Ligand SMILES: Nc1ncnc2c1ncn2[C@@H]1O[C@H](COP(=O)(O)OP(=O)(O)OP(=O)(O)O)[C@@H](O)[C@H]1O
């Protein structure tokens with residue numbers, strides 16, 4: 001078994017653990033971002049984190065921590081600008097995007113040892129260079145992200161689903177949005193060694209895009225996205241070892257492959273479902289109920305409705321022939 | 323109701339509400355006591371939604387004071403327990419978006435204000451959610467993706483979400499828009515049940531008919547002002563829109579949009 005074989009290498013063990021952490025955390029944060037239609041915000045934070053990395057290289061501080069500070073700062077700034085609503089959130093986001101990259105490149109050039117090439121490892125991921133200390137940091141951060149977002153999942157769902165309603169009934173909307181922004185920033189930093197800052201959003205968004213093709217509830221979507229995230233991370237990292245390709249790109253290509261398969265699968269499933277339900281009109285135009293004009297017939301524990309000479313019985317969101 | 327000490331649940335005093343700096347609702351005085359069922363009527367664009375959003379703290383209050391359940395509504399300072407006692411059905415026809423969510427999941431989010439800052443859903447909370455779904459006759463659809471429901475069914479899901487917190491005051495903005503006759507009757511029945519429980523209701527509607535039996539008071543909004551405040555009259559039930567009279571005989575059509583005047587005049 002290839003993955004087992006990989007475990008004999010220390011650096012691969014660390015790489016796989018890092019990949020597992022990212023595969024777990026990124027889709028959990030991502031589902032709320034997708035729900036809020038902020039799919040690209042992770043990219044913005046990735047760009048800001050780059051400036052943080054450069055600042056770390058320049059000052060000799062650990063790039064992980066300077067990136068974390070920059071990304072969290074950027075996240076809070078974006079969220080506050082969005083909340084004020086005056087200037088377009090779009091424009092604010094764009095400023096952060098460009099500011100992050102420009103700042104990163106300029107800062108790194110100021111460093112005596114640094115050239116923009118030093119940023120490559122962060123831009124595209126360099127998972128096999130993950131040290132034991134890095135891994136501990138990532139594990140703690142990913143753990144915080146996972147526990148916080150799962151504990152507050154219902155609240156984050158409510159606020160992302162209908163912010164106005166949440167505000168009307170007194171949920172702390174701004175605090176929850178800020179929290180989500182910070183969790184996103186932390187996830188970006190945890191992921192930067194695995195997939196790289198340029199591909200960071202892919203692991204937040206693609207597993208959720210896949211889950212949306214297959215699932216019909218938030219809960220199932222979340223579970224499917226996390227499962228997908230873990231599978232593509234581990235598969236991508238393992239493959240990158242054998243094929244000698246960069247881990248980040250490999251993971252993302254895997255995710256896209258799964259997405260295409262899922263899209264095909266969903267299309268086939270819908271076709272089959274349509275055949276099977278052809279008995280009861282698929283586009284059942286109206287909901288049977290008291291006074292709907294179709295005669296109701298009591299039938300054991302439920303009610304059938306006479307519909308053009310045959311019976312329809314209600315069955316979880318559709319009508320079966322009886 | 324023979325409550326010896328009337329307790330204002332909603333109180334607006336000299337209130338103007340608007341967007342940016344333009345007032346849409348002008349100088350409104352409205353006090354609703356506990357247990358009242360108020361129908362808010364008025365033509366499209368008269369400011370009903372703005373009034374409701376203002377009193378929930380969702381639209382800007384430009385002048386005057388708003389109190390909800392005895393607490394001032396403003397930019398900030400509304401505590402959580404306060405929200406737990408408010409139910410709100412916004413005037414929007416559809417729910418659901420980019421991520422699948424079932425009716426039960428959406429309705430459960432209406433229960434959150436009851437749970438405090440980090441509390442979990444307990445058995446009683448789940449039961450309240452189930453009861454709320456049942457009250458709007460959506461039980462067979464409870465675990466279906468809400469985006470797969472019809473527009474009217476989605477409205478009913480939003481009503482269930484408001485009911486899920488077992489609110490003391492329930493504010494509904496056109497809850498029956500696009501909702502079929504049978505469901506309107508069902509809604510009227512659940513409103514009657516809520517009235518028995520002492521819930522205060524403020525209902526914006528163009529179809530007051532099914533609710534005529536339970537409505538204790540009608541407020542007609544015309545051009546952002548309260549043009550009538552008193553018992554529900556038969557003429558309001560017949561007309562598709564309670565403010566009919568006030569608009570058909572409006573001598574100055576342009577006055578309906580007073581904010582257009584400076585622009586027109588200035589050019
Ligand atoms: N978000 C907004 N920004 C600016 N102006 C708004 C906004 N919402 C409403 N208005 C203006 O306020 C006026 C009143 O709107 P409102 O939605 O309160 O009317 P309404 O009485 O609820 O109408 P309807 O019966 O159509 O729901 C409208 O003329 C509209 O132009």
Ligand SMILES: [Mg+2]
Pocket residue numbers: 370371372413495
């Ligand atoms: Mg309205």
